[in-house]
Amino acid sequence: xxxxxxxxxxxxxxxFWAAAVSxxxxxxxxxxxxxxxxxxxxxxxxxxxxxxxxxxxDAHFLAAVQIxxxxxxxxxxxxxxxxxxxxxxxxxxxxxxxxxxxxxVVAGLLMLAELVALSQVELPASMSLPAGAVxxxxxxxxxxEAVATPLFQQYLIPFEITSVMLLAALDGxxxxxxxxx
Amino acid sequence: MxxxxxxxxxxxxxxxxxxGVLLRRNAIIIFLCVELMLNAVNLTFxxxxxxxGLDGQVFVFFVMTVAAAEAAVGLAIIIALYRHKDTVNLDxxxxxxx
Numbered sequence: 001x002x003x004x005x006x007x008x009x010x011x012x013x014x015x016f017w018a019a020a021v022s023x024x025x026x027x028x029x030x031x032x033x034x035x036x037x038x039x040x041x042x043x044x045x046x047x048x049x050x051x052x053x054x055x056x057x058d059a060h061f062l063a064a065v066q067i068x069x070x071x072x073x074x075x076x077x078x079x080x081x082x083x084x085x086x087x088x089x090x091x092x093x094x095x096x097x098x099x100x101x102x103x104x105v106v107a108g109l110l111m112l113a114e115l116v117a118l119s120q121v122e123l124p125a126s127m128s129l130p131a132g133a134v135x136x137x138x139x140x141x142x143x144x145e146a147v148a149t150p151l152f153q154q155y156l157i158p159f160e161i162t163s164v165m166l167l168a169a170l171d172g173x174x175x176x177x178x179x180x181x
Numbered sequence: 182m183x184x185x186x187x188x189x190x191x192x193x194x195x196x197x198x199x200x201g202v203l204l205r206r207n208a209i210i211i212f213l214c215v216e217l218m219l220n221a222v223n224l225t226f227x228x229x230x231x232x233x234g235l236d237g238q239v240f241v242f243f244v245m246t247v248a249a250a251e252a253a254v255g256l257a258i259i260i261a262l263y264r265h266k267d268t269v270n271l272d273x274x275x276x277x278x279x
Contacts, residue, residue, distance in 0.1 A: 016183060016186070024193050027193075030213070030217065031197060031214055039210050039213055043216065043217060046217065046220065050223070050224055054224075054227050057187065057230075059227045059241070062238055062242075065242070065245065069245055069249070070248070073249070074216070074249055077253065077256060078256065081259065081260065087207070087209065087269055094206040094270060095204055096205070096206065101204060104200050104203035108203075112192060112196040115191075115192035116192055119189065123229075128232050129232060129234055134230065134232075147235060147238050150235055150236060151239045151242065155236075155239050158243065162246045165246070165247070166246065166250055169250030172253075172254045172257065173257040176254065176257035177256075177260045179264070
């Protein structure tokens with residue numbers, strides 16, 4: 001967040017918690033909607049809130065990519081398929097009840113306990129950067145360059161492999177969805 | 182300063198996504214829940230990258246790319262299944278059950 005006045009920090013905290021609470025509420029609403037299109041739009045809502053959290057944590061470029069690529073492109077692909085298959089029709093709900101629901105909730109609570117325990121692990125001090133180092137880097141180099149430099153230098157080969165993977169996914173999608181080649 | 186809360190929120194979102202996967206029968210909504218879990222992991226990466234360096238933010242790019250590839254292939258599979266069975270309800274799809 002850079003060098004901000006104390007009241008700026010308070011505002012940032014308020015925005016952070018507002019976005020966090022609405023992301024979690026949106027996620028709960030998302031998994032309980034019967035209509036897949038409603039579910040999908042609530043997931044887009046969660047993604048917008050997550051991009052607010054990204055901005056507050058020095059990931060400005062990722063916040064933009066989150067909205068453009070994730071909420072914009074990937075979710076529209078889902079929307080196309082839902083509309084193509086016309087599965088928003090009224091009918092019995094697909095949400096499990098009884099034993100299935102109990103198992104889901106118990107497994108969820110176990111998972112949550114595990115993740116919370118894991119998040120209490122202290123990071124080794126030798127790995128940590130000094131406080132505010134990333135904010136300063138983003139301020140000096142700009143939000144895009146700070147991410148682009150490691151992406152195209154240190155992670156160049158993984159980046160190139162990613163493009164091969166995308167090509168494979170493209171071919172795979174065509175082969176799978178086509179009626180006859 | 183925001184690290185602890187971010188990890189907590191990310192844990193909650195991941196759990197909600199997992200409960201969604203276990204709770205639903207519609208293949209597309211299960212897929213949406215997987216996307217929610219991927220998003221939760223991205224939040225962890227971003228939160229930790231403030232302390233451990235920008236490599237975490239680079240990894241979010243890779244996660245997004247894998248998510249895009251997974252969405253394309255997965256949705257193609259769902260279309261093929263729908264053509265075969267006329268439904269996306271996973272209880273009705275039991276071709277591999279012996």
